[in-house]
Amino acid sequence: xAEKKIIxxxxxxxxxxxxxxxxxxxxDGVNFQIEEGKTLxxxxxxxxxxxxxxxxxxxxxxxxxxxxxxxxxDITHYSRAKMRKMRTQMQMxxxxxxxxxxxxxxxxxxxxxxxxxxxxxxSKAEIEKRTLELMDIVGLARRFVNSYPHELDGGRRxxxxxxxxxxxxxxxxxxxxxxxxxxxxxxxxxxxxxxQLQRDMGLTYIFITHDLSVxxxxxxxxxxxxxxxxxxxxxxxxIFANPTHPYTQALLSAIPIPVVGKEKPPRKLLRGExxxxxxxxxxxxxxxxCDSCQQCCQEKSNPQxxxxxxxxxxxxxxxx
Amino acid sequence: MSEMSKAVSTENLNEYKGRxxxxxxxxxxxxxxxxVVGMIFMVLLLILALSGDxxxxxxxxxxxxxxxxxxxxxxxxxFFGTDQLGRDVFSRIVYGTRYSLIIGVGSVAVGLxxxxxxxxxxxxxxxxxxxxxxxxxxILYSIPNIMLAVVIVQVLGxxxxxxxxxxxxxxxxxxxxxxxxxxxxxRGQEYVESAYAMGLPTWKIILRHIIPNCxxxxxxxxxxxxxxxxxxxxxxxxxxxxxxxxxxxxGTMLSDGRQFIRSEPWMCVFPGIAIMLTVLALNLMGDGLRxxxxxxxxx
Numbered sequence: 001x002a003e004k005k006i007i008x009x010x011x012x013x014x015x016x017x018x019x020x021x022x023x024x025x026x027x028d029g030v031n032f033q034i035e036e037g038k039t040l041x042x043x044x045x046x047x048x049x050x051x052x053x054x055x056x057x058x059x060x061x062x063x064x065x066x067x068x069x070x071x072x073x074d075i076t077h078y079s080r081a082k083m084r085k086m087r088t089q090m091q092m093x094x095x096x097x098x099x100x101x102x103x104x105x106x107x108x109x110x111x112x113x114x115x116x117x118x119x120x121x122x123s124k125a126e127i128e129k130r131t132l133e134l135m136d137i138v139g140l141a142r143r144f145v146n147s148y149p150h151e152l153d154g155g156r157r158x159x160x161x162x163x164x165x166x167x168x169x170x171x172x173x174x175x176x177x178x179x180x181x182x183x184x185x186x187x188x189x190x191x192x193x194x195x196q197l198q199r200d201m202g203l204t205y206i207f208i209t210h211d212l213s214v215x216x217x218x219x220x221x222x223x224x225x226x227x228x229x230x231x232x233x234x235x236x237x238x239i240f241a242n243p244t245h246p247y248t249q250a251l252l253s254a255i256p257i258p259v260v261g262k263e264k265p266p267r268k269l270l271r272g273e274x275x276x277x278x279x280x281x282x283x284x285x286x287x288x289x290c291d292s293c294q295q296c297c298q299e300k301s302n303p304q305x306x307x308x309x310x311x312x313x314x315x316x317x318x319x320x
Numbered sequence: 321m322s323e324m325s326k327a328v329s330t331e332n333l334n335e336y337k338g339r340x341x342x343x344x345x346x347x348x349x350x351x352x353x354x355x356v357v358g359m360i361f362m363v364l365l366l367i368l369a370l371s372g373d374x375x376x377x378x379x380x381x382x383x384x385x386x387x388x389x390x391x392x393x394x395x396x397x398x399f400f401g402t403d404q405l406g407r408d409v410f411s412r413i414v415y416g417t418r419y420s421l422i423i424g425v426g427s428v429a430v431g432l433x434x435x436x437x438x439x440x441x442x443x444x445x446x447x448x449x450x451x452x453x454x455x456x457x458x459i460l461y462s463i464p465n466i467m468l469a470v471v472i473v474q475v476l477g478x479x480x481x482x483x484x485x486x487x488x489x490x491x492x493x494x495x496x497x498x499x500x501x502x503x504x505x506x507r508g509q510e511y512v513e514s515a516y517a518m519g520l521p522t523w524k525i526i527l528r529h530i531i532p533n534c535x536x537x538x539x540x541x542x543x544x545x546x547x548x549x550x551x552x553x554x555x556x557x558x559x560x561x562x563x564x565x566x567x568x569x570x571g572t573m574l575s576d577g578r579q580f581i582r583s584e585p586w587m588c589v590f591p592g593i594a595i596m597l598t599v600l601a602l603n604l605m606g607d608g609l610r611x612x613x614x615x616x617x618x619x
Contacts, residue, residue, distance in 0.1 A: 087519030148615035
């Protein structure tokens with residue numbers, strides 16, 4: 001078998017925001033790489049920096065530090081104009097299909113916009129044909145071509161968002177909580193669609209979510225983020241079978257088990273609130289909420305990811 | 321039978337063609353009765369403004385005095401009566417259409433362009449540029465409009481053009497303020513970020529996504545400003561810095577007729593009605609355009 005191709009590599013990606021109180025550590029030294037055609041799930045609670053990570057990857061936000069290597073090219077310091085050409089390679093699906101579509105544009109205009117912008121097709125007839133094809137691909141009835149976003153439901157709008165992302169034939173798509181604004185029944189439809197598109201087109205996904213049950217179904221690898229850092233990273237099956245970081249354990253035990261009457265394992269509840277991400281001390285970030293917290297953690301500095309078994313990385317002093 | 325169903329299905333496919341924004345807007349504009357009435361009236365005014373020279377001789381009929389026919393009431397011969405110098409009010413109103421339209425529409429158009437550009441850049445980029453534009457704006461705003469206009473007209477000399485420039489400056493400040501506020505709310509929307517992710521350059525994002533979504537308050541302001549600028553031009557004429565005196569501008573006629581309003585009201589009433597109808601037509605048109613541009617109000 002041929003060598004697996006790494007499509008995206010991120011080294012020490014860091015994004016700080018300046019706030020009146022000090023530096024806000026949104027993303028702090030994140031490392032990972034993705035093979036072509038695979039899915040990396042990034043999981044974490046609100047405010048842990050997972051969306052910021054996604055946006056920084058696409059350079060919608062400028063990284064403070066670190067390196068982003070896409071398909072062998074270091075795009076970290078690409079200018080806006082240079083980045084525009086890269087947009088045909090890397091796309092994004094947004095969380096909220098209600099606010100991520102311009103309310104004044106029809107479906108035709110919305111989907112054909114990226115095609116026109118990158119001059120992928122010349123004639124008007126070709127562009128219209130391609131737009132209708134894209135609508136077929138994402139499962140939107142052609143009769144909606146002159147409709148406006150507000151006339152459609154959330155699932156259909158999210159299909160428009162997907163069609164827009166697909167319009168330029170990208171290699172990598174960052175999905176920023178693509179189903180969290182949708183009803184459960186529609187979530188499944190959209191996830192199946194994304195899965196099928198990946199099979200058909202060999203897409204690579206970065207799948208950002210707070211919903212572990214979604215990511216289990218979807219990802220090859222899972223990275224758990226807490227306060228801007230990756231605390232655990234492993235193949236999907238491994239992380240569900242053998243969660244090692246206390247935070248991952250708590251997250252997994254919070255997944256509802258949809259069985260009536262079955263004996264359920266005790267929930268692991270987290271105390272307290274997420275620590276403020278402003279001006280963090282050099283200490284384990286999970287310290288204040290950790291139930292396995294030991295005296296020795298107090299004195300040690302911030303733990304880094306360590307490989308505890310093949311491909312399973314954990315950032316914890318006590319995890320073995 | 322099967323052939324027939326085939327024909328139907330291809331017909332359906334042809335129906336799913338995209339419509340452009342202009343087509344769509346025009347289609348919706350025509351459905352709005354008020355807008356159609358307003359447009360028809362404005363087209364008539366435009367024709368009048370362009371044909372004034374063919375209908376009347378400027379020197380004799382428009383500004384030529386005829387004291388024997390002074391202050392006649394409206395009749396079959398003089399539809400709107402005559403003024404204190406014996407000039408036919410009707411012909412003067414018809415001829416004056418061009419001045420009022422140039423002043424009202426011209427000053428707003430110039431003000432709109434300037435205000436839209438400076439305001440949207442200030443709202444979009446913020447920071448230094450915002451400070452610069454908005455403080456300059458505040459300075460202009462703090463000077464009374466009339467005084468500012470008087471100074472400008474004095475410097476540039478009395479003419480229709482300098483009047484347009486003077487009035488456009490005060491319109492530009494309010495357009496800049498409205499645009500800036502609207503742009504600031506739209507700028508943070510996710511579809512703007514989405515446009516960046518699509519790879520659109522900033523100027524296209526501003527033109528295609530941000531400004532169209534800011535249009536409603538701006539269109540309302542446009543229709544209001546055209547009317548108020550026609551009125552403002554008349555107060556300037558009254559101060560002697562507007563259109564030079566014999567020119568049949570509606571505002572000037574209104575202020576000229578003011579002294580005779582008790583005995584010969586037609587000198588005031590008809591220019592007033594002309595201004596009012598123009599403003600009304602512009603408002604109907606503006607409201608229709610605003611609704612036609614907003615797909616959420618589609619019927």
